[in-house]
Amino acid sequence: MSSRSHGNASAEAVQRGAVYQMKAEFFRVLGHPVRVRILELLRDGERTVGDLQHELQMDSSGTSQHLGVLRKHGILEGRREGTSVYYTVRDPRIFQLLEVARQILTSSLIESQAVLGELTTRN
Amino acid sequence: MSSRSHGNASAEAVQRGAVYQMKAEFFRVLGHPVRVRILELLRDGERTVGDLQHELQMDSSGTSQHLGVLRKHGILEGRREGTSVYYTVRDPRIFQLLEVARQILTSSLIESQAVLGELTTRN
DNA sequence: CAGTAGTCTTAGAAAGCAATAAGGCAACGC
DNA sequence: GCGTTGCCTTATTGCTTTCTAAGACTACTG
The missing domain is CATH 1.20.5 (Single alpha-helices involved in coiled-coils or other helix-helix interfaces)
Known part of the structure; x- marks a missing residue:
């Protein structure tokens, strides 16, 4: 089966649905105050987890989880240097x-x- | 108490938190496939609920609920004309x-x- | 090699969100 | 007035997300 769509109306409807699903997911990822804050903190360049953790006044676990969500959706990228991980916004x-x-x-x-x-x- | 901030650091922190909260809420409202689709349908101008309902293949209740969320957050605006309600994107x-x-x-x-x-x- | 700092993962409890179903209200036509 | 159409609201139930706590892993340090 080709991924190109031609002729099958309901398959196209499904694909169209998938696009809305993706867009919605994307917005939902941005839909948490901590994650919005993280993105704004990363506006001026990369930051380590510990650094963000300190600014957010949040424990290691919570910080890591939110960073994980952003990373999993391709919004953030992590670069390890020694024990620290530096995060940046990809786009x-x-x-x-x-x-x-x-x-x-x-x-x-x-x-x-x-x-x-x-x-x-x-x- | 004035809404202007001067001197009280923790009050400012709370206000800053409220801003992130608002931004996050805004994105979360966009974070549903049906609502994204509604907005895209409204790109070409106003539409009645029944019209949207038909395009979304959704019942009256579901359509109305999503429209309600968008309206409550000031994203949509409704105008009644007879028994129909026409919705538009405000901004x-x-x-x-x-x-x-x-x-x-x-x-x-x-x-x-x-x-x-x-x-x-x-x- | 033992200890420590930094980050990530997992599990379980709590909270929030969405789909369905049922009913209500307002405006129009007869 | 009575029924119909169009839209909105509420309540319930199931699902997803978030928070908290505990532990594990990795890379440095002495």
């Missing part, structure tokens, strides 16, 4: 993604603040 | 976000295909 467009998300959230917050302002000044 | 930058995500996933897939190719040709 810098991740930062672009975070930036767009920040913009969306910011204007959404500004909007709701404006609404709040109207409420408090008029009533 | 078009959402599409930019989806596009960046698509690019990241695409090159990640190409990379792994290249690795797969090396494996199969060499061994």
Whole structure:
């Protein structure tokens, strides 16, 4: 069986479904405060696990688990040097993604603040 | 108490935590295949619930629930007209976000295909 | 070689999320 | 008014994710 799609409508539907599944999984990986924070910490370059652990105020196990999730999905990459492991973000467009998300959230917050302002000044 | 932060370090830490929490929640909302699909369907303009329901091949309840999640987080907006409700994406930058995500996933897939190719040709 | 620091893995408990099913509410047509 | 259509809500049950704790592995250090 070829992986190319031609003619089989339901197979194509399944493949289309798989694409949405992948995208959703990707977002779900970003959907944890600790992991978002890790990515932002890695914006300025690589960091060791211990370093991140300290910044996150989290124990070794938790830090490692979240790094593991990000690594398993190909978002992070680890490089061992002695006893330390240095992590980096593999695709810098991740930062672009975070930036767009920040913009969306910011204007959404500004909007709701404006609404709040109207409420408090008029009533 | 002012919402402005000055002097209280732990309060600032809490606020910083809240920001990561918000970003993570935002991504988690996008982290479901049906919701990703809904957003892509809304790329070309507004749609009624029944319309979406038909495209998603999903019952009224499920469709409504996912739309509800997106609406509650300010991503979608609903407008009633007769018995139908038309939904739209509030911030078009959402599409930019989806596009960046698509690019990241695409090159990640190409990379792994290249690795797969090396494996199969060499061994 | 024994001890230590750094990282990762696993298992089990707790929490959160999603699918289904059942019912409710609002607007329209007869 | 009565029934119908379209949409939303709630409750339940099952699944997935996350947290905590314990231990294991690897690479350095004396």
